[in-house]
Amino acid sequence: MGEIWQGLVAGLWLVVTMDADLVNITLRSLQVTLSAVVIASAIGLPFGAWLAIRRFRHRRTTIALLNALMGLPPVVVGLVVYLLLSRSGPFGVFGLLFTPTAMIIAQVIIITPLIASIAHQAVRDLWAEYHDLLLSFSTTKRQRIMTLLWDGRRALMTASLAGFGRAIGEVGAIMIVGGNIDNATRVLTTAIALETGKGDFALALGLGFVLIGLAIAVNIATHMIGRTESEGKW
Amino acid sequence: MVKPILPLTMKGGVIKRRGKILLGPVDFTVSAQGFTIVMGPNGAGKTTLLRALHGLEKLAAGRVDWQVPVADTLQRQAFVFQTPIMLRRSVRDNLAYPLILHGMPKAQAHAMAADWAARVGLGAALDQQAPRLSGGEKQKLALARALMRNPDIVFLDEPCASLDGRATREIETILKTAQADGTRILMSTHDIGQAKRLASDIVFLMHGQIIETAQAQAFFNAPKTRQAAALLKGEIVE
């Protein structure tokens, strides 16, 4: 109990004093994860919508595969990305290992199936609701997808947020592909692992509380953006 | 002068779902004028017939023909569903949606939406989210959304099935006005009273087949079939 209390105090102290390392690490966490969420959403949301509307031969298999991929163990993703990006791996020439780009790649792989899967469910439900009306209005395919994406934007935002939640708290993969280099690839989760390793539980917990606070703040901010957009009535 | 799209004819129309015949074969003509009520017990195929005429069902056999190519009818017909489908948007945006979809400038569409919302008594609810409306309000919104594009024909599938008396009266008033303005109406209902109040002619369906068509007055005074007579007497028809 004493250690948790100390952690809370340490965390508060770091925030209040705007500790330079903390700010640096937090901004990098946000940069990496937000980049990953934007890229994964750009792939996952339209793909999920497309899966919901299109009927094709291996649709069920694709959906089952997508759901299975949600459970990808991050450590394994990290290891595979590591081997691919290593100088002696197939993409070694780009020199991406131990850079934020490598961390973004790993996170995109981890969260795209999650985002696509949630988007698929959301759009599928909405499509079931709108189907007859949109057909009756003789909409084009493009108009249908645009309408579904727009009217389903809250659920889709939830999908992206779920991706954000999974990515911001992830440590296994980004530790392997980022290397936890001070001032280059150190983010909140890897810093927590490091401080725990040093036995400095108070600082580790402090960083942990900052991480939790960040996750909550991003969720609330997104929620508020969503509210203003619909004038607070829906 | 725009070429009329009616009469509409169905020839040998058959609708199947999972191998089972839901409707047909049906031969049926929707004349240029009137307020046709489709009657019949549950499962008779009323909804399927309306949907097939509107183009929402794939025909297993037979054909549906308008007086012009079907592509030219899409903007000139509308459908009102038994459970109104509300877009997750405001009342204004629900009304403006089909207008904007087909190229009307946003400002004009919004002005027209406001005008029609007022006509169906939803003027004060313009900014409300449509899915939050009451059942009667939703159906009035759906009706306005169907009528505002001034279609040649409107299909309505039991629009008052779950509404109270007041909402039903409001809907009927709107429909009568539309008919007076020259809109062809084809509507299904369970409610014999409503059929008597509105119909110019009746189509009676049983087991996916049309077993009687008649002028409304003739149908109610002297039904030709045993099943229709039974229905009018208030008996269970199967």
Added chain:
Amino acid sequence: MKHILALVLGLAGSMAAAEDMKMAVTTSFNNSGLAEILLPAIAEDTGINVQLLVVGTGQALRLGEGGDVDAVLVHARAAEEAFVEAGYGTHRREIMYNDFVYIGPSDDPAAIAQADTAADVLVRIAQTESVFVSRGDDSGTHKKELSLWDTAGVQRGGDWYRPVGAGMGASLNTAAGMNAYILADRASWLNFGNKGDLALLFAGDPVLFNQYAYLPVNPERHPHVKTDLVVQLEEWLTSPRAAELINGYTINGETLFTYNAQPES
């Protein structure tokens, strides 16, 4: 959206900075805190921004083999020599040493404080079957521990021997939790924050000295290696300035490292 893309591009841009080089070091080196003294001095004197990858010795050498770092600083002589032999590194340059120490419960049930040699400590632990935490991660520290067991010539195994397969800090956390004996490098121990009931019980046998060496990755195998920076760093690490900083580094008044780099032969 545009802002976020700009952030991504900004990250990509900053990666291209010319004076960055990557060096794999062991956990124990990093935990010593010496890096926090040396890295700013290196940046100041040479303009090189050394990015440290903190891993076990085994992985550090793998990173060098794969060309994923420009140089390696570890402490496992046999493995280092094999690394150079196989052509992965150009040469091996000794820089400094520190020492390993035995940590254990402060009441010392195996009485290792009275032992004569480092091997004798393990004999006493095995005889009393006192709980012993082993790194078990193929690190330099782990390799040192295994060679000490071989010297001691006693059976290990059974319930009391716990290989945890973790870094120095995590292993110390485990030992603190189980109130167990453990072999640690002095620096990690002094910097460790969660000592619990543990105490330093045995040190000083010369066999426990821990030699650190610098291994430049061979540019013939990996042409992208920043050889000029690697050479500059080696010059700095073997300079009087480095000697002064390394010998002068203390924790709680205790010297941790002894500089012993030889002038270039």
